[in-house]
Amino acid sequence: PELHTLINAADFERVASKSLTPKTWAFYSSAATDLITHQQNKALLRRIMIQPRILRNVKDVDFRRKILGHNSNAPFFISPAAMARLAHPDGELALAKAAKTEGIIQCISNNASYPLGSIVESGDPQQPFFFQLYVNSERHKTTELLLKAKELGIKAIFVTVDAPVPGKREADERIAAGSIQSAISGAKATNDKKGGGLGRLMAQYIDKSLTWSDLAWIKETSGLPIVLKGVQNVQDAKMAVEYGVDGIMLSNHGGRSLDTAQPAILNLVELRMKAPEVFSKLEVYVDGGFERGSDILKAIALGATAVGVGRPYLYSLVYGQEGAEHLTQILKDEIEVSMRLCGITDLEQASPDLLNTSDIDHL
Ligand code: FNR
16 A cells, blocks of 8 residues: 555554565564563553543644653654564664654664664764663673764663563464574574574573673663663662663563563553652653554653654554654654643643543552
């Protein structure tokens, strides 16, 4: 279908399911074992109800956001997802260019299909990028990568902490892996007795022995702000504050790590209830299942600084850079309409008073 006929994120998913190769579709769309967390990420967002305000002059709306001090034209960013080139020859380069035109931030995956330098250079020299890190068991490789990131002007390191080992993604395991390799981590996929899971095969370099005490080394080596991606427990959010990290991302890897892990939006609701002080100590992001502007607005109202969008961007790459731009415009437009219909003109006005979360509070 022609790009302009796609009017929401689900349309991109539908088109991707039909036009990506079966292996790429399996890798992108799959999640751990019974897909409970994956499905509930989205389902719980839809159980939060909005209580709009009225008669508030919603003529001029501003939904720009500062993320770790960097300007973003919208309160969402591109979550790091591996191997974008499987969807389109331009892969992560197309995402970088779309991020530039749309004024949003791309968090580049450690398992990207293009070298870090090429991705950064395909954008604008002023354009902020974040980089997602998996610490390598051969630590010197991570040191080199962090120095490279610093040299390239990357603005923050998102350390992924929810996948010391990859989850069991069965749809991905069932289809043999071709020969693919990440240009950043060097990870390669080969089939083995367990199957052809790209996620699993490309994760073998990840250091399972990583602990809180390693964070200082990452921060010192890179000289950059550190965000922990994959925080799923209030106690860990508090520890993140103690360890002085700059941000936490409430995430379960899009349901790809441990199945039946609590949906990300519920972690956000719970964090507000049990440790509200955390929000004033560091920035809180969330991802998993965000496909609507209204869902993004709910997370902002609950105290998130920004929301990450993962699979929808991979799916948008069926249309390359233009697809990623079109998806971004759709999400921005949905946010704008939702804000006006909520009676707010600025994201600062998005507060929990606009929401009824009682359906998920008791969970
Ligand atoms: C991911 N994700 C991911 N996360 C990460 O830290 N490093 C990575 O390399 C990848 N790779 C990756 C590949 C694919 C195909 C997917 C779908 C996801 C997880 C990603 O950053 C994000 O947390 C989720 O995708 C968010 O959920 P949604 O938006 O896809 O529902």
